[in-house]
Amino acid sequence: MFQFSDRMNGLSANAIREIFKYLSDPEMISFAGGMPNRDALPAEILNELSERLFRDKKIYSVLQYGATEGYLPLRESGIEFVKRVGIQGIGLDNTLVITGGQQGIDLTCKIFLNKGDCVLVEDPTYVAVLHILKTYEAKAYGVKSDADGINTDDLEEKIKRYHPKFIYLVPTFGNPTGKTYPLEKRKKILSLAERYDVVILEDDPYSHLRFGGEPVPSIKSLDTTGRVIYNTSFSKIISPGIRCGLAVADPEIISKLVLCKQATDVHTSALSAALADGFLRGGYLDPQLKKILPIYLEKKTLMREAIKKYMPKDFECTDPNGGLFIFGEFKSGKCADDYFKTALENKVAYVKGVDFYAAGDVHNSLRLNFSNSTNAQIDTGMKILGKIFG
Numbered sequence: 001m002f003q004f005s006d007r008m009n010g011l012s013a014n015a016i017r018e019i020f021k022y023l024s025d026p027e028m029i030s031f032a033g034g035m036p037n038r039d040a041l042p043a044e045i046l047n048e049l050s051e052r053l054f055r056d057k058k059i060y061s062v063l064q065y066g067a068t069e070g071y072l073p074l075r076e077s078g079i080e081f082v083k084r085v086g087i088q089g090i091g092l093d094n095t096l097v098i099t100g101g102q103q104g105i106d107l108t109c110k111i112f113l114n115k116g117d118c119v120l121v122e123d124p125t126y127v128a129v130l131h132i133l134k135t136y137e138a139k140a141y142g143v144k145s146d147a148d149g150i151n152t153d154d155l156e157e158k159i160k161r162y163h164p165k166f167i168y169l170v171p172t173f174g175n176p177t178g179k180t181y182p183l184e185k186r187k188k189i190l191s192l193a194e195r196y197d198v199v200i201l202e203d204d205p206y207s208h209l210r211f212g213g214e215p216v217p218s219i220k221s222l223d224t225t226g227r228v229i230y231n232t233s234f235s236k237i238i239s240p241g242i243r244c245g246l247a248v249a250d251p252e253i254i255s256k257l258v259l260c261k262q263a264t265d266v267h268t269s270a271l272s273a274a275l276a277d278g279f280l281r282g283g284y285l286d287p288q289l290k291k292i293l294p295i296y297l298e299k300k301t302l303m304r305e306a307i308k309k310y311m312p313k314d315f316e317c318t319d320p321n322g323g324l325f326i327f328g329e330f331k332s333g334k335c336a337d338d339y340f341k342t343a344l345e346n347k348v349a350y351v352k353g354v355d356f357y358a359a360g361d362v363h364n365s366l367r368l369n370f371s372n373s374t375n376a377q378i379d380t381g382m383k384i385l386g387k388i389f390g
């Protein structure tokens with residue numbers, strides 16, 4: 001009866017959104033989504049900021065339609081914010097307020113990709129990117145990953161072979177692995193992108209969630225040719241529900257993103273943007289990070305300990321200094337997908353590693369989120385998984 005577009009062929013719900021269906025069960029222990037801890041959501045501060053906004057006459061401009069580029073004060077405070085990752089010397093015309101980092105990825109695909117175009121991703125990569133690429137009928141090719149992130153020899157070979165429109169990377173506390181690329185690797189990636197004239201989409205929702213190690217400058221901060229699009233998000237450090245982030249790029253790229261964003265949602269909610277702006281300008285971010293980072297470090301440490309205690313010996317996992325995820329692989333090649341249903345039946349959710357691979361052909365891994373469970377749930381949940389995989 002319905003004549004859907006060709007692009008709907010082969011498109012199914014993103015694996016994580018599917019798992020959300022099971023998470024309404026109050027007994028479920030979820031290591032699945034990438035949600036901040038409930039205690040990390042700054043409800044009281046946001047309440048105070050919104051009360052202040054509504055007391056002010058300026059609220060009427062926030063409640064009105066606005067420019068597609070986004071709420072001006074947030075574009076200004078965003079310029080200050082990205083200095084934290086080393087991005088200097090940018091102006092308003094380098095910025096666009098986006099409806100979460102996810103929209104930055106979607107709009108980048110929209111302005112660059114024709115049907116059949118190719119994008120390189122680290123294998124494994126953020127699952128939603130694979131989903132978004134399908135909606136543009138583009139092809140994702142996976143590049144091998146080393147302990148410290150994408151393998152640059154394989155990257156070069158695949159740039160030469162596939163001529164990608166852009167390379168999508170999460171270089172800091174990547175999703176799903178939690179890996180962070182060292183500075184030398186970032187420089188090498190940039191020099192390859194320059195040599196072969198490729199754009200980079202640097203997706204960075206996690207770099208402020210650092211609870212160990214030393215900060216590394218963003219790839220964008222090293223970019224002198226304007227080929228890096230930098231996407232940041234307030235989801236993991238303020239609230240995912242406000243759906244607000246910032247894209248930083250060359251003005252020519254921003255103007256194209258703006259054209260497409262106008263068609264998509266006119267502009268990001270100015271109310272959300274005003275809350276994010278109030279949070280940044282009010283100096284709430286550092287105390288917020290000071291509060292949540294020790295909690296996340298504790299949870300990551302507990303999860304690593306529980307993995308060691310309960311999971312089979314051949315299960316090797318990452319040990320990130322930040323972000324929200326641990327990624328583990330069965331070195332014996334055991335298929336993690338086979339146990340997924342049993343885990344859900346036993347009230348523990350994880351994400352199958354296969355969903356993060358461009359070709360969907362690696363089956364021995366799983367992603368575990370540590371931020372959203374209580375400490376007791378981390379121990380109980382890993383004990384259950386240990387029994388299932390044992």
Ligand SMILES: Cc1ncc(COP(=O)(O)O)c(C=O)c1O
Pocket residue numbers: 034099100101102103126170174175203204205232233234235240243244245
């Ligand atoms: C790597 C990465 N990029 C983008 C996003 C999207 O985040 P949001 O749209 O909430 O900013 C996420 C969310 O989990 C993510 O992990």
